[in-house]
Amino acid sequence: MSGGLQIPDARAGARVLAFGDYRPARIVTNDEIARTVDTDDEWIRTRVGIAERRIAGDDEGIVELGVHAGGKALAGSGLDPSDIDLVILATCSAESPMPGYAPQVAHRLGIDAPGAFDLNAACAGFCYALATASAAVRAGNARNVLVVGAEKMSQWIDWTDRSTCIIFADGAGAAVVAGSDSPGIGPVVWGSAGDKYDKIIIEDRHSFIRQEGQSVFRWATTAIAPVAAQACERAGIKPEELAAVVPHQANLRIIEAIARRLKAVNAVVADDIVQSGNTSGASIPLALSRMIERGDVPSGAPALLVGFGAGLSYAAQVIQIP
């Protein structure tokens, strides 16, 4: 008798069928923040690049944000909820640590009993979740996966701290990942720098987000472009072939520095931070959804995604635009 196992549903590749996004209705401008803390519109635009951000209402938690974005991605994919076998929710701003939020998002979307778990890699969370979804599909562990990045950063912000309250915001983005005969999601390049764990941190349940802005800025503008370049190399794509570069929307100066160093001379560079602020694990699918909706990037073209932030954790991959 042979003890050999089989993997009946393994696939050669995985690809994104559709993205979805959700921005809470309430817009908070720089001028509105400047009425309560010592800052001004020009300082924020010049140093960070943000003009306004969205802040969720009291009745909108991680689940509601995730359901809105996940529902839109699911509708765009043309799949039925019963086609989804796994739901991964990337978040670092959950109201409580237990239970995870992915099972509730799945339930609210009518996805019956899928595998479901939350993933915390902070601002790199969406790229980690996308890589995990791709691996699950290729290994035959799921036919289709719903990946959601949902963040309510506003509930972890000290609204009297001008160094953080101008930056972080709320929102959600999502993607449906399916099996394919050729790869539409390239290899992930991921890593971390745990020695810098305290550079962006919420210390305990009574604390707010705190960061060492300058150290994070230096790290992001030096360490991340090589990671992005490596993701291109591993996917067999030259930076000049990229149609889009979608870095985590941390700070417009960081985004521009990464794109410049990567020399992606023909790419549209995501700048959703101007309107949406820094939404951590939601920022990449939010930005890319808007670029696709606007017609900035053609279907089938290669786009680089690169997430980085608290941990410190980072991840990058090249995908084909759905």
Ligand SMILES: CC(C)(COP(=O)(O)OP(=O)(O)OC[C@H]1O[C@@H](n2cnc3c(N)ncnc32)[C@H](O)[C@@H]1OP(=O)(O)O)[C@@H](O)C(=O)NCCC(=O)NCCS
């Ligand atoms: C936070 C950040 C915008 C601050 O910009 P900076 O140019 O580094 O500013 P500094 O921290 O050196 O502060 C310079 C001065 O501006 C002041 N300042 C800070 N926030 C301010 C604000 N919102 N408005 C006006 N002044 C502000 C500081 O108090 C400091 O004043 P001082 O010189 O009198 O002490 C910038 O460091 C940054 O974006 N870092 C990366 C953070 C990030 O992206 N985090 C998320 C990663 S996922």
